[in-house]
Amino acid sequence: MSDHDHAPDPLAIRAEALEKLLTDQGLVTAEAIEGVIRHYAEDVGPMNGARVVARAWTDPAYRERLLENGREAIAELGFGGAQGERLVVVENEPQVHNVVVCTLCSCYPWPVLGLPPSWYKDPAYRSRVVREPRAVLREFGLELPDETEVRVWDSSAEIRYMVLPQRPVGTESLSEADLAPLVSRDAMIGVAQVEANRE
């Protein structure tokens, strides 16, 4: 039996049919679709959020603007989205840890983090992180002291959240450019912390 005997995936067929029906009507072009895919593959991703975090760590006035209005502050670095949503940046503190979820679907701060990882969209994460955040964070390898308060932020179409992690101790001498590579996607979702020595 060769590959050619496999029946085509009905979902792939449906996607192709939808695209053809809409492009045939002139509602959208193949070039525009490819442009979107290329943009998300090449220009948008956690490296954008890492630059925002590193700037906030090294520029107190920027940090204030970021916490005040995330959408405007990330636009200063050239990042923005067409979805028109608010971006709320929540800051970790010694006694407070923040973690982000979208319980109903998959809302996520695309301009700063790109597209969400598959676990973020999975029913297990979406339902459990609200009910038992500490247990879920432990499974990610993040053990928080009992006295740390955990705040869970549920995203929506109107409001997306990003975590501003704590700057790790021992990084006082590092520049903004040196700090950005330390900041992981998971730290900006809130399922990890930033380590001074990132593998």
Place this chain on the structure above:
Amino acid sequence: MSEIDQLLPDEDAGAPPRSNGEIVFEAPWESRVFGLTLALHDAGRFEWPEFQFALITAIARHEKSVEPEAYHYWGCWLEAFRAVASQKGWLTEAALSGLESELAARPHGHDH
């Protein structure tokens, strides 16, 4: 292994910071329908909350009907997009199913 562990990509640790090791799309059609949705939105053809509502509805229905292992996020996205396209009058069910039958009946290797 916990549920969450099973969801984490194996290659996460050593991956480049640009994607942190995550494969976002597993099949080409998933990226095509994502691109199609955003390109239409960028062109002002619909308001984002219209799609968001359809996606929430599709996910809620799908979660009730399948086992957790069978959960398929991009299948929900596709269903939500179809719903919006239908509401907007961009297609009829007859046109969609007719074209689907036509595409499914192609001999394999048609695009080679």
